[in-house]
Amino acid sequence: xxxxxxxxxxxxxxxxxxxxxxxxxxxxxxxxxxxxxxxxxxxxxxxxxxxxxxxxxxxxxxxxxxxxxxxxxxxxxxxxxxxxxxxxxxxxxxxxxxxxxxxxxxxxxxxxxxxxxxxxxxxxxxxxxxxxxxxxxxxxxxxxxxxxxxxxxxxxxxxxxxxxxxxxxxxxxxxxxxxxxxxxxxxxxxxxxxxxxxxxxxxxxxxxxxxxxxxxxxxxxxxxxxxxxxxxxxxxxxxxxxxxxxxxxxxxxxxxxxxxxxxxx
Amino acid sequence: xxxxxxxxxxxxxxxxxxxxxxxxxxxxxxxxxxxxxxxxxxxxxxxxxxxxxxxxxxxxxxxxxxxxxxxxxxxxxxxxxxxxxxxxxxxxxxxxxxxxxxxxxxxxxxxxxxxxxxxxxxxxxxxxxxxxxxxxxxxxxxxxxxxxxxxxxxxxxxxxxxxxxxxxxxxxxxxxxxxxxxxxxxxxxxxxxxxxxxxxxxxxxxxxxxxxxxxxxxxxxxxxxxxxxxxxxxxxxxxxxxxxxxxxxxxxxxxxxxxxxxxxx
Amino acid sequence: xxxxxxxxxxxxxxxxxxxxxxxxxxxxxxxxxxxxxxxxxxxxxxxxxxxxxxxxxxxxxxxxxxxxxxxxxxxxxxxxxxxxxxxxxxxxxxxxxxxxxxxxxxxxxxxxxxxxxxxxxxxxxxxxxxxxxxxxxxxxxxxxxxxxxxxxxxxxxxxxxxxxxxxxxxxxxxxxxxxxxxxxxxxxxxxxxxxxxxxxxxxxxxxxxxxxxxxxxxxxxxxxxxxxxxxxxxxxxxxxxxxxxxxxxxxxxxxxxxxxxxxxx
Numbered sequence: 001x002x003x004x005x006x007x008x009x010x011x012x013x014x015x016x017x018x019x020x021x022x023x024x025x026x027x028x029x030x031x032x033x034x035x036x037x038x039x040x041x042x043x044x045x046x047x048x049x050x051x052x053x054x055x056x057x058x059x060x061x062x063x064x065x066x067x068x069x070x071x072x073x074x075x076x077x078x079x080x081x082x083x084x085x086x087x088x089x090x091x092x093x094x095x096x097x098x099x100x101x102x103x104x105x106x107x108x109x110x111x112x113x114x115x116x117x118x119x120x121x122x123x124x125x126x127x128x129x130x131x132x133x134x135x136x137x138x139x140x141x142x143x144x145x146x147x148x149x150x151x152x153x154x155x156x157x158x159x160x161x162x163x164x165x166x167x168x169x170x171x172x173x174x175x176x177x178x179x180x181x182x183x184x185x186x187x188x189x190x191x192x193x194x195x196x197x198x199x200x201x202x203x204x205x206x207x208x209x210x211x212x213x214x215x216x217x218x219x220x221x222x223x224x225x226x227x228x229x230x231x232x233x234x235x236x237x238x239x240x241x242x243x244x245x246x247x248x249x250x251x252x253x254x255x256x257x258x259x260x261x262x263x264x265x
Numbered sequence: 266x267x268x269x270x271x272x273x274x275x276x277x278x279x280x281x282x283x284x285x286x287x288x289x290x291x292x293x294x295x296x297x298x299x300x301x302x303x304x305x306x307x308x309x310x311x312x313x314x315x316x317x318x319x320x321x322x323x324x325x326x327x328x329x330x331x332x333x334x335x336x337x338x339x340x341x342x343x344x345x346x347x348x349x350x351x352x353x354x355x356x357x358x359x360x361x362x363x364x365x366x367x368x369x370x371x372x373x374x375x376x377x378x379x380x381x382x383x384x385x386x387x388x389x390x391x392x393x394x395x396x397x398x399x400x401x402x403x404x405x406x407x408x409x410x411x412x413x414x415x416x417x418x419x420x421x422x423x424x425x426x427x428x429x430x431x432x433x434x435x436x437x438x439x440x441x442x443x444x445x446x447x448x449x450x451x452x453x454x455x456x457x458x459x460x461x462x463x464x465x466x467x468x469x470x471x472x473x474x475x476x477x478x479x480x481x482x483x484x485x486x487x488x489x490x491x492x493x494x495x496x497x498x499x500x501x502x503x504x505x506x507x508x509x510x511x512x513x514x515x516x517x518x519x520x521x522x523x524x525x526x527x528x529x530x
Numbered sequence: 531x532x533x534x535x536x537x538x539x540x541x542x543x544x545x546x547x548x549x550x551x552x553x554x555x556x557x558x559x560x561x562x563x564x565x566x567x568x569x570x571x572x573x574x575x576x577x578x579x580x581x582x583x584x585x586x587x588x589x590x591x592x593x594x595x596x597x598x599x600x601x602x603x604x605x606x607x608x609x610x611x612x613x614x615x616x617x618x619x620x621x622x623x624x625x626x627x628x629x630x631x632x633x634x635x636x637x638x639x640x641x642x643x644x645x646x647x648x649x650x651x652x653x654x655x656x657x658x659x660x661x662x663x664x665x666x667x668x669x670x671x672x673x674x675x676x677x678x679x680x681x682x683x684x685x686x687x688x689x690x691x692x693x694x695x696x697x698x699x700x701x702x703x704x705x706x707x708x709x710x711x712x713x714x715x716x717x718x719x720x721x722x723x724x725x726x727x728x729x730x731x732x733x734x735x736x737x738x739x740x741x742x743x744x745x746x747x748x749x750x751x752x753x754x755x756x757x758x759x760x761x762x763x764x765x766x767x768x769x770x771x772x773x774x775x776x777x778x779x780x781x782x783x784x785x786x787x788x789x790x791x792x793x794x795x
């Protein structure tokens with residue numbers, strides 16, 4: 001039950017010393033802790049991107065990892081901080097829905113126990129109103145990594161906030177979805193999964209039409225657009241050696257339409 | 266006395282292999298060293314931001330940490346490199362004042378011993394004129410982390426460079442301060458501390474007036490400006506879910522005026 | 531032969547969870563592995579910058595390091611993935627020439643054994659067509675770090691791709707070279723080495739003339755341009771406290787001319 005690794009995800013960026021200070025606090029409590037970064041460049045206060053990246057990443061980490069998700073627009077308000085445990089992983093996050101999609105994503109990730117982090121004997125005092133990552137999340141994580149029972153964190157909680165995953169809608173041979181993320185290469189990640197489409201599906205996004213799924217970048221010429229099932233198993237739109245998002249002005253939340261050819265369905 | 270952790274702060278950024286190479290050199294000498302990053306995105310050659318971030322961060326790290334501060338506009342000139350030891354921490358930094366504020370900040374951080382790093386048997390040769398982080402700081406740190414006595418670094422030094430912290434000036438009920446930093450969220454950090462102001466203080470910065478201190482972001486509406494005591498205990502000006510710095514064109518060094526209401530003082 | 535450290539270099543950036551996920555996969559297989567970053571901000575698909583940074587960095591890492599180079603424009607096509615071993619280091623990289631310059635750079639780095647990574651029992655399935663860093667490189671690295679024999683990866687390969695280092699051309703007292711990189715400070719790194727020039731050489735780059743080599747930044751005034759032998763032993767052009775690349779519009783690949791004064795040659 002004692003976690004073996006801490007995995008950090010925040011919207012703090014790497015410019016300021018926030019992330020470094022969190023590591024310092026964790027290691028002050030648990031000097032042998034092993035700490036990894038998932039990413040610290042979640043767009044500021046964007047719990048949807050955080051929820052998505054967590055959902056598609058968790059299963060690649062060692063069992064026994066403790067994920068610390070500090071994307072927290074409500075910091076300093078009355079929102080609670082949660083600790084949750086699934087079959088193989090543990091989580092610390094604000095009660096703002098950021099853990100919803102990981103729990104929805106797979107039966108193995110259903111939470112078996114959720115608690116409120118309320119035991120202020122664990123916290124750094126004075127607790128600031130803006131940096132709970134340092135004053136609450138990190139000392140709580142340090143205590144868990146050192147072997148403290150999760151029961152010490154606070155009482156069980158069953159009515160935490162859930163934000164449903166935006167599933168695509170299907171009407172006849174038409175699927176309506178949306179852009180769920182844009183990566184560093186300008187690849188556009190949609191909420192359409194491999195099971196929602198066929199190899200001959202035609203995609204419409206921001207006036208651009210892309211016909212059919214390709215197996216890999218190398219199947220189109222440089223500068224040409226393609227659709228493919230990305231490494232997260234979601235459909236992505238991309239330009240080989242270019243940025244689809246930049247060329248067609250795409251951003252998170254934009255609607256995408258897909259038409260399944262009748263013969264293939 | 267042997268440090269347990271190395272904590273790196275530089276202005277090297279993460280684009281080039283400089284920081285990676287420093288870790289390589291440290292671990293070549295001390296294969297079991299544990300190395301953390303404070304930040305590598307100090308604005309190029311900005312010893313004031315480095316001094317500030319160090320001052321507000323040090324106490325959150327485990328005792329026995331060795332801070333390596335490579336923000337070094339004078340690299341390759343005659344400036345010395347210093348090793349310093351406070352009650353709980355050690356430091357390696359150029360003799361350019363970058364350690365001044367951490368030493369000023371707290372009695373526990375007063376330096377009990379300062380030495381010049383001069384023993385070139387420790388260095389990587391040929392010593393380059395531009396990358397002492399690799400050729401001097403890292404091998405010296407590696408040797409210390411491996412258990413070498415600091416005496417081997419070089420002789421004691423007492424007349425190192427000090428840069429005083431820019432304290433705000435108070436005349437009657439008016440406090441004149443300055444912007445000391447802007448973080449990734451566009452929050453403006455001033456040199457006014459909690460003790461310099463009252464809950465009803467009115468702030469004037471770049472034509473914008475902000476009245477009173479709020480306990481947290483959640484106490485104003487989205488898009489609204491507020492002043493609050495930040496996690497470093499300095500007054501910060503912020504826009505909820507926005508960037509104060511961007512909206513009002515604020516940058517480090519800008520003057521801020523504060524008026525303490527007479528009834529509250 | 532079992533590697534002691536993994537050193538990651540990719541063009542994935544730090545915005546998305548790709549690098550975090552790679553660490554997760556490596557540590558899932560080899561929970562005690564020590565992992566370092568060289569850099570993750572190679573310009574997208576730029577195998578030349580990757581090859582250069584690898585060449586100038588490798589020797590600073592502990593012997594027994596395993597370098598994982600995932601800069602891979604051909605991912606998902608028929609290109610192979612290679613494992614290579616020099617006297618002191620190991621490498622995993624696509625067969626696209628990215629390892630060429632490290633092998634050219636020093637006799638110690640000549641590869642003594644090269645194999646194709648082909649044993650798909652090691653991979654994560656289903657293997658995606660776009661993220662071999664996660665599905666092939668990381669599990670293969672994890673297995674090696676755990677002690678698996680490299681023979682298990684796949685058969686020996688002798689005809690892998692080589693991209694020659696762009697050596698400068700010398701005609702009489704004139705040397706024609708090119709810009710091989712631009713660092714975060716705007717320093718321009720050329721392919722001219724210390725041995726190609728003399729202290730009085732005059733450099734011509736994008737209409738700017740810089741005469742003579744200086745020992746360090748401090749030998750010119752702030753805002754003034756200089757040429758010097760950089761920390762990688764290549765000639766760099768720089769502006770003290772400024773960005774040469776920005777001031778003169780320089781980018782990788784731009785030609786540079788150098789005239790060796792006759793008296794000095």
